[in-house]
Amino acid sequence: MSGKLYGLGLGPGDPELITLKAHRILTTAPVVAYPAPDTGPSFARQIAAGYLSPSQLEVPMVVPMRVERYPAQEVYDEAAATLSRHLDAGSDVAVLCEGDPFFYGSFMYLFERLAGRYETEMVPGVSxxxxxxxxxxxxxxxxxxxxxxxxxxxxxxxxxxxxxxxxxxxxxxxxxxxxxxxxxxxxxxxxxxxxxxxxxxxxxxxxxxxxxxxxxxxxxxxxxxxxxxxxxxxxxxxxxxxxxxxx
Amino acid sequence: MSGKLYGLGLGPGDPELITLKAHRILTTAPVVAYPAPDTGPSFARQIAAGYLSPSQLEVPMVVPMRVERYPAQEVYDEAAATLSRHLDAGSDVAVLCEGDPFFYGSFMYLFERLAGRYETEMVPGVSxxxxxxxxxxxxxxxxxxxxxxxxxxxxxxxxxxxxxxxxxxxxxxxxxxxxxxxxxxxxxxxxxxxxxxxxxxxxxxxxxxxxxxxxxxxxxxxxxxxxxxxxxxxxxxxxxxxxxxxx
The missing domain is CATH 3.30.950.10 (Tetrapyrrole methylase, C-terminal domain)
Structure with a gap:
């Protein structure tokens, strides 16, 4: 049986502004994925850092930051393929999103690639x-x-x-x-x-x-x-x- | 010393969509206030119900629901006077708000009456x-x-x-x-x-x-x-x- 995909809104930055629901999923999902820039830390991971445990598999999705240009869609093709392997293996995958996942968020690019194939649940966040x-x-x-x-x-x-x-x-x-x-x-x-x-x-x-x-x-x-x-x-x-x- | 006033965003309705921060304040504030209609239950209280304890003092603020008309300002004058008595006595007061307190919320009417006189903190919520x-x-x-x-x-x-x-x-x-x-x-x-x-x-x-x-x-x-x-x-x-x- 395939795993479930979660889009987790983590709020604006204060780790205490995560919802109880996002916290529950964040601390129990076997696989945790997040967007990360070419260099430097992932802001989404920074918000969640205090809640993650070493037993969870972390999957950084490197999204090159280019001013004024949306990342090449191949980046999301590749990220979706990576997450698919975990979902196919039966692992739930939580994708961390700054703010709210559907308020100008990049999670939509993964959602449109994966939601038709896997059970998907969105958890809204504080914008x-x-x-x-x-x-x-x-x-x-x-x-x-x-x-x-x-x-x-x-x-x-x-x-x-x-x-x-x-x-x-x-x-x-x-x-x-x-x-x-x-x-x-x-x-x-x-x-x-x-x-x-x-x-x-x-x-x-x-x-x-x-x-x-x-x-x-x-x-x-x-x-x-x-x-x-x-x-x-x-x-x-x-x-x-x-x-x-x-x- | 006066108590502190909190405007707590509780999110759209699912009690699990409360933030960790709102949950912490909600479960520790000695006084919990919420808007309530003339008849029937308070939606804000319903969201929070599972987290309240009998040791907390509950203060329903009755706001008559009139179609298309903003409640008379005297209602908020009276609510503010009630909350002032608790704040003056040194008790922190958490005001429960559906959704986000500053996104079309009625908390602003209490905020403008009380924030100048008491330490006030807003906790944003999922809209x-x-x-x-x-x-x-x-x-x-x-x-x-x-x-x-x-x-x-x-x-x-x-x-x-x-x-x-x-x-x-x-x-x-x-x-x-x-x-x-x-x-x-x-x-x-x-x-x-x-x-x-x-x-x-x-x-x-x-x-x-x-x-x-x-x-x-x-x-x-x-x-x-x-x-x-x-x-x-x-x-x-x-x-x-x-x-x-x-x-």
Missing amino acids: SIMAGASAFGRPLAARNDVLTVIPGPLESDEMQARIAASDAVAIIKVGRHFNRIRQLLEKMNLVESAGYLERISLPEQRVLPLSAVVEDSAPYFSIILIYKGQEGWISALRPSQSNGTRP | SIMAGASAFGRPLAARNDVLTVIPGPLESDEMQARIAASDAVAIIKVGRHFNRIRQLLEKMNLVESAGYLERISLPEQRVLPLSAVVEDSAPYFSIILIYKGQEGWISALRPSQSNGTRP
């Missing part, structure tokens, strides 16, 4: 945009607000139109688009309504008004939250939440 | 839209999709414009607007791209193509997901996920 709103101490969206989630690479004119039409906005995957987006928000007179977050829920988290960011760039996992209805909340950010420059 | 995508087995959004979250009460012309401008859409708080929204999506030729979900992650969960819904109404906690890029996925919903009519 960075929800965790970001909690870190800020302001609602992401309220009442009958329309909330728009915009990926940072979106071209500026289109981004402007989307922001203009929304009550609340979360811009994700800000990364190297940071300066362009900040200039756009300056043009739209929205900098004072925008907050910037990076490494949400981790010890090195930074949460500050966009106007206070001194750098010209941002890490890939950074977001900008805009709440047009309530300009005042950015200036009300408490000092303890605004921890200056990057370490 | 119903992420859990819905997992239940469907399709991404909520992918790559550089723009995702729009639209509250069901939004007026039809505006809703149509927002849907037309988005790659992926989640309509929340569908409830009594169900028929109007379905008719709008029929007009827009999007019914075949839309899925319907109610009571996500609970044993009575229903997940089915919008075209297969026979009722003319929906419960308040129901959502419609639209994924314009991939019409095929709705017809690919597996039979086990489409569990017919309401019990």
Whole structure:
């Protein structure tokens, strides 16, 4: 009998923001797979590290990080083939996913290759945009607000139109688009309504008004939250939440 | 010394989708408060029920459910006054929230009354839209999709414009607007791209193509997901996920 495939959402980074369900599966699955960059550690594995045991087989799936380009599909063909061998051998396989697996996650590439052939269960996770709103101490969206989630690479004119039409906005995957987006928000007179977050829920988290960011760039996992209805909340950010420059 | 206020996101309904952090606070807080309707059980308390102990003091905050109208602010004034008495007495207070506390949640009304006076910590939770995508087995959004979250009460012309401008859409708080929204999506030729979900992650969960819904109404906690890029996925919903009519 084939093993079962799990897509495990691990939340934004704090290992305590894993769900009880993801924790149960994470600690019992015989095979644990995760995306890993060419060099350096896997963020998904870092979130889960404290829960893994030496008796579990770890399968890093190396996904070359190329700016602005989706990884070659052959990478996922190969990863799917590797996981298939474990599933065919009857082992359950837990694939670790940062945040939520179906919210802009790369797990979809494995899902579309494997879910038709193996029993598959998704475990949703806490998303960075929800965790970001909690870190800020302001609602992401309220009442009958329309909330728009915009990926940072979106071209500026289109981004402007989307922001203009929304009550609340979360811009994700800000990364190297940071300066362009900040200039756009300056043009739209929205900098004072925008907050910037990076490494949400981790010890090195930074949460500050966009106007206070001194750098010209941002890490890939950074977001900008805009709440047009309530300009005042950015200036009300408490000092303890605004921890200056990057370490 | 005053107690600490917690806003605890409990996720979409399955008690196993609580985070480890919410679980820790939930099981140790001396005072546990939750919104409750005039009659009937509190959904937030139901999610947490298995983790509560008789030694904890429970504080139901009765919030009359009025269709289409936000509860009178006096209700929250009174709830805040009640919680203040416990906080002033030095007890930590955990406020239970369905889903994520800052994603269209009513916790904001307590937050704005109490966070300035007491140490306050938010614990983000798994949102119903992420859990819905997992239940469907399709991404909520992918790559550089723009995702729009639209509250069901939004007026039809505006809703149509927002849907037309988005790659992926989640309509929340569908409830009594169900028929109007379905008719709008029929007009827009999007019914075949839309899925319907109610009571996500609970044993009575229903997940089915919008075209297969026979009722003319929906419960308040129901959502419609639209994924314009991939019409095929709705017809690919597996039979086990489409569990017919309401019990």
